[in-house]
Amino acid sequence: MTQRLPPSLTPLDTALAALLRGVDPVAPVALPLSEAIGCVAAGTPPMAAYPPHDIAAADGWALRANDLVGASAYAPLPLATAPVWVDAGDAMPEGCDCVLDADAVEISGPLVQVLAEGVPGQGIRRAGGDIAAGTTAGAEGYPIGPADLLLVGVTVVDRLSVRRARLCIVNVPGATTTVHMIAGLARAAGLDVQTVEAAARDDASIADALDASACDLLLTVGGSGLGRQDAAVTALALRGEVLAHGIALQPGRTAAVGRLGKVPVVALPGSPDHALAAWLALVLPLIDRLTARQPRRQITLPLVRKIASSVGIAEIALLAEEHRAWMPLAVGEWPFQAIARADAWLLIPASHEGFAAGSPVDAYLMRE
Incomplete structure (x- = not known):
């Protein structure tokens, strides 16, 4: 059955309000770090200070700066005992507050001489200098980025609490290129993406592929226009509810919004440019609502x-x-x-x- 747009298009604001009505944020889940990037942070427990104690920032000799006053290549300072050698990342020995380069200490048999002065903190990462106690990784309501993973990685946190919406994309045959684009955008936005393909372009085949039992958001791609084989919106009407078909949006006017039970549905056009426009204007606000994301910059x-x-x-x-x-x-x-x-x-x-x-x-x- 050929789809027909209504004589007047639904204003974008009206369609978006209908789509968002009754949609609540998904529950937080704890994900491994490898899966959390791009997902919206849902509150992370405060971290301990890092480093937990002073550590060497470079390879060298651990010494106390006050003991080295006046030392130079012209006036070597003899030491009674050899200093401790530390590698970058080693805990600083008790009483030491600087690290000198290898060539700043000369050892010849039992004779140990220092050839340079040091200042407190030289060559050292102070306790809490990289991460202050109480810092959280990932501001709540914002996507987790690579820098957030750096913070949690060095503090030996292996999971993060995020809101990750589950998306099902139904590919109406003939829109594969657009499906790949939309799926890539969705994964970059931190969604858990599943794609299925309808057996054919008729309304019964598309309706059979509409399963919202394991997703928070469902998209159809293709078949929303006025062609003889475009039946995505008819299929949605068979299985659920069409809230608006024909949006006052350019590009993207043949997009539709609806529901399968409580799950919001957006029917995207098969053309990449029209699908992308509908993604930006309709799907992104829905994702932001589902993930409790703060307003985009x-x-x-x-x-x-x-x-x-x-x-x-x-x-x-x-x-x-x-x-x-x-x-x-x-x-x-x-x-x-x-x-x-x-x-x-x-x-x-x-x-x-x-x-x-x-x-x-x-x-x-x-x-x-």
């Missing part, structure tokens, strides 16, 4: 040239950063090369006619 820069937009439909502009300004690459319709070049994206509300050249605009980064 926006970068404010002036526009190199004006952006014109039609009133009545929300449009997304792709931007590239050039000399601390935003250069518009595409608005409304996106060539694939513009997608590849884009550094950021800007949502132009339906009530807005665009922005004049030189206007500062708040854009979201494509890759955080």
Whole structure:
């Protein structure tokens, strides 16, 4: 059965509000460090100080700085006993507060001489100098990044508490390239991604693939348009509820939102540019709600040239950063090369006619 868009498109804000209604954050889970990157932190216990005690920051001789006053190559300072050699990372011996390079101490038989002065803290990492006691890895509500893994790795923490939404992507045959793109974006956003493929493009085959029993969010990719073989939205109506089909969003107007039971569903168009636009405008806010993510950071820069937009439909502009300004690459319709070049994206509300050249605009980064 051929799908038909309603005579009037649903405003983006209305469709998004319906999609988010009743959606609560998923419960935190403890994941191994190798799986936690990209996931949203859900509160990490405070860590102990690191290093737990003073350690050598470099290979050399451990000594006490006050004992070395006046030592130089011209006035070697004899020592009664040889100092202790330490390797980087070794605990500092009791009473020692500096590490001198190997050539700063001369040992010839029983004679030990120091050829340089030292200052307290030289060649040492102080206790708590790298990580203060009480520090947490990963600010709650923000994605776990490589630097967070550094913190927990050195303090011998092997798991992190995160909110990781489970995503099921249903591939309507013919949209494989777009599915790969969306799945990659989802994994980069820290989601647990499962993909399935409908047996065919008809509504019954697609409906059979719609299983929300083990996911927090379900996406269909392809089959949401007006072609004779486009049946994704009809399939959703058979299994669940269609909240809106035909969104006042360009690109992405053939996207749809709905539910399977309590699980939110977004039907993405099969075209990569339209699917990406719907991902940015509809799916990202849903992911943020499911993971209790804090608001995404926006970068404010002036526009190199004006952006014109039609009133009545929300449009997304792709931007590239050039000399601390935003250069518009595409608005409304996106060539694939513009997608590849884009550094950021800007949502132009339906009530807005665009922005004049030189206007500062708040854009979201494509890759955080």
